[in-house]
Amino acid sequence: MKLILEGKAKKIFQTKKKEVLVQYFKDSATAFNNKKKRNFKNKGVINNLISSDIFTYLTKNNIKTHFIKRISSREQLIRKLKIIPIEVVIRNFSAGSLVNRLGIKRGKKLKEPLVEFYFKCDALNDPIINDDHIMLLNIANKKDIAKIKAIGLKVNKLLLKYFNNINIVLVDYKMEFGFLKKNIVLGDEISPDSCRLWDKKTKISFDKDIFRENKGNLLKSYLEVLKRLKIEVENV
Numbered sequence: 001m002k003l004i005l006e007g008k009a010k011k012i013f014q015t016k017k018k019e020v021l022v023q024y025f026k027d028s029a030t031a032f033n034n035k036k037k038r039n040f041k042n043k044g045v046i047n048n049l050i051s052s053d054i055f056t057y058l059t060k061n062n063i064k065t066h067f068i069k070r071i072s073s074r075e076q077l078i079r080k081l082k083i084i085p086i087e088v089v090i091r092n093f094s095a096g097s098l099v100n101r102l103g104i105k106r107g108k109k110l111k112e113p114l115v116e117f118y119f120k121c122d123a124l125n126d127p128i129i130n131d132d133h134i135m136l137l138n139i140a141n142k143k144d145i146a147k148i149k150a151i152g153l154k155v156n157k158l159l160l161k162y163f164n165n166i167n168i169v170l171v172d173y174k175m176e177f178g179f180l181k182k183n184i185v186l187g188d189e190i191s192p193d194s195c196r197l198w199d200k201k202t203k204i205s206f207d208k209d210i211f212r213e214n215k216g217n218l219l220k221s222y223l224e225v226l227k228r229l230k231i232e233v234e235n236v
């Protein structure tokens with residue numbers, strides 16, 4: 001298969017069918033715009049399992065996604081999208097850059113889920129942008145932005161429920177969308193790499209903050225999420 005894209009944590013291959021790709025999960029973890037890097041053995045396998053489970057759940061709940069199926073421990077078949085170069089972050093509790101930017105206390109429940117957009121551009125450090133910037137940059141029109149927000153908030157409701165079932169608080173998370181013909185479709189991955197997940201009782205992190213802030217054992221925490229989701233694992 002031909003490698004067509006290599007990112008920080010994933011590789012994308014072209015299959016024989018033009019409209020179908022393979023998404024391969026690597027073990028590398030990066031933070032602070034690539035300034036901090038490390039490999040965690042089998043992180044890719046764990047994230048593939050978790051993200052596949054989440055995308056299957058979202059599909060069952062009528063969310064249109066790029067996910068077709070998991071085909072191996074590190075690979076998924078996905079539909080080829082025309083990626084929209086924004087990161088859509090939804091927050092339910094205050095943490096991370098929101099706390100730093102606004103000087104508010106960490107761990108507070110927000111009155112309403114907060115939707116934020118970041119322009120995907122490494123050279124600019126993924127700056128936060130608003131609807132008007134998105135239109136100025138010709139990334140998407142008003143209608144599409146409204147659709148992205150609506151789908152994002154629907155996904156948020158579903159994911160809050162999904163994680164609440166395993167006693168985990170979904171603090172915030174990042175999504176990426178793309179066009180499949182004229183439809184806006186959820187792409188990329190949703191995993192402990194792209195979410196903040198806190199234990200309901202202890203508020204301990206089960207996500208990439210463990211790596212960002214050097215607190216605890218990242219693999220052990222990601223495996224705990226798998227265990228609570230009752231996902232069968234072989235050789236991890």
Ligand code: UDP
Nearest residue numbers: 089095096097098172173174193194195196
């Ligand atoms: N996030 C991500 N990729 C990014 C930036 C953020 O997956 O390039 C996720 C991050 O894991 C968190 C949420 O989006 O769950 C909000 O991140 P935040 O803006 O607080 O940035 P951070 O301080 O984590 O860089």
